[in-house]
Amino acid sequence: MRHAQPLIEAGVCYGALDVAADPVATRLAAQTMAELLPQGVQVISSPLQRCERLANDLYGLRPDLTYKTDVRLAEMNFGCHEGQRWDSIPQSAYEAWTADFWQHRFGGSESVAEFMGRVEQVWQVAQALRAEGVPQVWITHAGVIRAAGLLAKGVGEVRDATLWPAEAPAFGRWCRVGGGVGQADRQAVSAMTVSRETPRHRPELQRLADPAEGFAGQVAASAAA
Secondary structure (H helix, E strand, O other), rough: OOOOOOOOOOOOOOOOOOOOOOOOOHHHHHHHHHHOOOOOEEEEOOOOOHHHHHHHHHHHHHOOEEEOOHHHHOOOHHHOOOOOOOOHOOOHHHHHHHHHOOOOOOOOOOOOHHHHHHHHHHHHHHHHHOOOOOOOOOOOOEHHHHHHHHHHHHHOOOOOHHHHHOOOOOOOOOOOOOOEOOHHHHHHHHHHOOHHHHHHHHHHHHHHOOOOOOOOHHHHHHOOO
């Protein structure tokens, strides 16, 4: 499940930046999940407050579930670019990332390889628990959800920025990784799809409210602009 709408200006780069989410939207998302989740589910949350608040609200409604926090479910860390406007980041930074999408640390803190590696660790544990009949719900970020979707398809490495997935749940929405869109969210499919065409034009950088909102496509488009 993805956190609710963050309280941050559109067009600002935020991944590891610990910004709050809209409290009303967070509560509504928690109420939706509280009604849907069966007993025995293990809830794992990113430690960033936009996710942790959602987990806390869910706990208040469903104290019967098991909860824990895992730092490996945090969004990708964009280092020195955190808190900066996407359109203020030097073109050379995008070009360097595009040239080595898998290994380059955009912003100096974390590469896609390192990001995928930590998500895969949690994914492997989740698969083992699923085999034992213990389902998990992750309260996390678009980038993590996309990474999990790749892992579900057996893809553990992405060296070409244009191959990074474009789709993710909308803020406060959820999906069943490996099982398609959540049944209750089928009416919101149009809101969940992030167009691959959007980042092709540099002014569209200002629409990027979440760094994982197709960040790979952003890099490729920026380098080609």
